[in-house]
Amino acid sequence: MHGELIGDRVVLGEDAITKLYSTSYYGRLKEGKLELSLVEAAYLLKEGKISIVHGEKPLDFKEFFVIASTLMKNFELKYIVYKDMRGRGYYVQPSVTDFRLYPRGGKPGKTRAMYFVRAISEREPLPLANILHYLEIAENMRKHIILAIVDEESDITFYDVKKTSMKGETKFTGGKGDGTLLEDRVIVWDSALVKVLHQKGFFGKPLDEERLQLSLVESAYLMKKKVLKVTDATGNVIDVKTFTKRASEIEADFGHKLRVYENLRENGMVAKTGFKFGSHFRAYEKVESLDRLIHSKYLVHAISKDHVFLLPELSRAIRLAQSVRKRMIFGYVTGKNVGYIDIGRTKL
Amino acid sequence: MHGELIGDRVVLGEDAITKLYSTSYYGRLKEGKLELSLVEAAYLLKEGKISIVHGEKPLDFKEFFVIASTLMKNFELKYIVYKDMRGRGYYVQPSVTDFRLYPRGGKPGKTRAMYFVRAISEREPLPLANILHYLEIAENMRKHIILAIVDEESDITFYDVKKTSMKGETKFTGGKGDGTLLEDRVIVWDSALVKVLHQKGFFGKPLDEERLQLSLVESAYLMKKKVLKVTDATGNVIDVKTFTKRASEIEADFGHKLRVYENLRENGMVAKTGFKFGSHFRAYEKVESLDRLIHSKYLVHAISKDHVFLLPELSRAIRLAQSVRKRMIFGYVTGKNVGYIDIGRTKL
Numbered sequence: 082m083h084g085e086l087i088g089d090r091v092v093l094g095e096d097a098i099t100k101l102y103s104t105s106y107y108g109r110l111k112e113g114k115l116e117l118s119l120v121e122a123a124y125l126l127k128e129g130k131i132s133i134v135h136g137e138k139p140l141d142f143k144e145f146f147v148i149a150s151t152l153m154k155n156f157e158l159k160y161i162v163y164k165d166m167r168g169r170g171y172y173v174q175p176s177v178t179d180f181r182l183y184p185r186g187g188k189p190g191k192t193r194a195m196y197f198v199r200a201i202s203e204r205e206p207l208p209l210a211n212i213l214h215y216l217e218i219a220e221n222m223r224k225h226i227i228l229a230i231v232d233e234e235s236d237i238t239f240y241d242v243k244k245t246s247m248k249g250e251t252k253f254t255g256g257k258g259d260g261t262l263l264e265d266r267v268i269v270w271d272s273a274l275v276k277v278l279h280q281k282g283f284f285g286k287p288l289d290e291e292r293l294q295l296s297l298v299e300s301a302y303l304m305k306k307k308v309l310k311v312t313d314a315t316g317n318v319i320d321v322k323t324f325t326k327r328a329s330e331i332e333a334d335f336g337h338k339l340r341v342y343e344n345l346r347e348n349g350m351v352a353k354t355g356f357k358f359g360s361h362f363r364a365y366e367k368v369e370s371l372d373r374l375i376h377s378k379y380l381v382h383a384i385s386k387d388h389v390f391l392l393p394e395l396s397r398a399i400r401l402a403q404s405v406r407k408r409m410i411f412g413y414v415t416g417k418n419v420g421y422i423d424i425g426r427t428k429l
Numbered sequence: 430m431h432g433e434l435i436g437d438r439v440v441l442g443e444d445a446i447t448k449l450y451s452t453s454y455y456g457r458l459k460e461g462k463l464e465l466s467l468v469e470a471a472y473l474l475k476e477g478k479i480s481i482v483h484g485e486k487p488l489d490f491k492e493f494f495v496i497a498s499t500l501m502k503n504f505e506l507k508y509i510v511y512k513d514m515r516g517r518g519y520y521v522q523p524s525v526t527d528f529r530l531y532p533r534g535g536k537p538g539k540t541r542a543m544y545f546v547r548a549i550s551e552r553e554p555l556p557l558a559n560i561l562h563y564l565e566i567a568e569n570m571r572k573h574i575i576l577a578i579v580d581e582e583s584d585i586t587f588y589d590v591k592k593t594s595m596k597g598e599t600k601f602t603g604g605k606g607d608g609t610l611l612e613d614r615v616i617v618w619d620s621a622l623v624k625v626l627h628q629k630g631f632f633g634k635p636l637d638e639e640r641l642q643l644s645l646v647e648s649a650y651l652m653k654k655k656v657l658k659v660t661d662a663t664g665n666v667i668d669v670k671t672f673t674k675r676a677s678e679i680e681a682d683f684g685h686k687l688r689v690y691e692n693l694r695e696n697g698m699v700a701k702t703g704f705k706f707g708s709h710f711r712a713y714e715k716v717e718s719l720d721r722l723i724h725s726k727y728l729v730h731a732i733s734k735d736h737v738f739l740l741p742e743l744s745r746a747i748r749l750a751q752s753v754r755k756r757m758i759f760g761y762v763t764g765k766n767v768g769y770i771d772i773g774r775t776k777l
Binding site: 127142143146147150151154155156157158161164202203204232233234235236238261263264265266268270285286288289292294296297298314315331332353354356357358359360392393394396397398400401404405 | 475490491494495496498499502503504505506509512550551552580581582583584586609611612613614616618633634636637640642644645646662663679680701702704705706707708740741742744745746748749752753
């Protein structure tokens with residue numbers, strides 16, 4: 082079959098409709114002809130199913146590929162992803178987010194497409210705002226979002242992205258007492274308060290048998306709840322505002338970290354440091370005792386609304402979370418609320 | 430036993446020498462008296478082995494702890510680490526890098542100390558220069574370096590750090606041909622060159638049966654070796670300098686990434702992308718075929734000489750490497766050479 086490159090489409094005659102469209106769902110109908118996207122055309126050219134001319138000139142694969150890559154941003158990325166999905170027997174069609182993917186065994190016209198797929202280079206910084214935008218599109222169309230990240234050697238990693246909420250069963254009330262801020266932690270000396278905080282609220286870590294160390298977020302949270310009064314080493318009381326300001330100097334992302342911590346706590350989750358996993362928190366739905374913590378299902382990392390993901394870092398975070406059987410959750414502050422997105426590797 | 434806080438030392442009388450120094454190796458002798466560091470004194474105070482006065486005033490644990498933390502930067506960190514090591518039965522003495530640790534069963538005066546331990550807060554940015562400085566001290570004294578990183582909940586993770594070299598058995602010579610730079614990868618169209626590059630040199634990834642995609646570092650390396658000539662989409666030849674400049678615009682750390690890649694290759698290692706692990710490269714000592722790659726032992730991340738480690742990221746990188754049974758190696762460019770350091774979690 083012969084196609085002609087016109088603008089950024091390859092147009093084929095009526096014969097192609099039966100052979101490519103009706104049986105294999107390539108292209109779209111337009112005024113009795115079949116229009117292929119550049120990616121579809123490159124794939125069919127490679128498969129030897131079509132030939133392509135530009136004006137009078139026939140194009141070989143290299144010539145077409147090079148022209149297509151000047152016509153379309155990220156053409157070669159989209160080609161790599163399209164080829165991979167088609168090569169595994171999926172039906173794929175162009176969509177607002179690059180591709181619409183049909184479930185295995187499903188067909189356009191018969192089955193609903195399940196996924197919106199977005200092809201992204203590992204080098205492309207990915208703003209949270211874009212992810213939220215894709216999620217919104219997907220939600221409106223009742224689909225899921227898959228990010229197909231192409232690394233520098235053109236290997237593809239698929240991530241599915243969804244909104245989620247964090248709910249647990251641990252509520253803490255009560256206790257009252259003092260602590261001392263020493264550099265980047267607060268020490269609680271009063272053993273009655275230590276007991277309540279540690280055993281009922283699962284806060285902090287014992288300095289020894291009688292004294293408790295609280296992290297900066299834990300301390301700020303307990304100060305705001307009016308459980309804890311904090312002084313400095315010379316005995317002067319520090320108010321919440323000053324404390325938060327000082328903590329933000331120690332830890333640049335303290336502001337949104339605290340907001341996410343508060344939200345987790347208010348929703349009944351127990352959050353402990355996720356340092357060993359390179360994330361802000363590991364989060365527990367239910368804790369009975371800090372001495373025998375059950376497995377935490379989540380790592381939660383707090384990000385700002387204008388966060389831009391670097392994909393190698395995202396890849397590392399998710400890979401690590403999954404290696405310890407946890408979900409990687411990003412908590413972002415949006416006005417007075419906190420939203421959560423869950424990003425995990427998936428196999429097609 | 431009674432001690433007196435004088436400056437940043439706690440001084441005890443002659444009786445303490447037998448009871449604390451001779452049997453348990455606390456403190457140092459000074460003019461017939463025993464001098465304890467603040468950390469040693471806090472530990473012995475908590476254990477109820479000594480009491481401390483400041484002038485005439487007796488100090489309880491809280492009072493001493495608060496004063497000590499104003500006298501010494503990071504006092505509470507050092508206390509946490511010291512207490513942990515002593516609590517597990519190790520002999521520990523102050524040293525230039527915080528502590529000198531004796532091997533299990535070893536004793537000061539009888540055994541050589543094995544490790545220099547440095548206590549660091551997870552929040553403290555750690556310049557590569559500092560690590561290299563510790564390594565130099567350790568090398569001169571024939572000791573190893575351990576970083577004791579204290580997270581916000583005062584949990585300690587121990588890392589051992591050593592210099593290493595990267596040597597493999599894969600040498601590549603030969604081949605000559607063209608490629609086209611399309612955005613962030615180079616495509617090689619000539620199937621003879623494709624075969625040599627892919628099967629003999631283990632470069633690139635097939636775009637399809639006949640064509641090969643090379644990453645930017647692979648391409649720059651092969652251009653410098655005069656194996657590859659690269660043109661842009663319009664057919665103009667790109668020289669190495671222009672290519673490197675363009676690649677550095679796409680990838681900010683391209684410069685040192687390329688230097689480390691070249692060094693690995695020149696030392697017979699095969700380096701492939703480490704994107705899935707959040708690092709620049711996975712590195713193989715020996716490759717027989719890219720279709721059945723054996724397990725790679727190393728992840729290598731290229732950093733600049735003035736790199737500053739953020740410890741949560743370092744923690745994540747090492748944890749991930751170890752979860753896939755690889756060593757985490759950092760390659761840094763130093764003048765004309767490339768140095769490698771190997772950082773791994775260790776248990777005391």
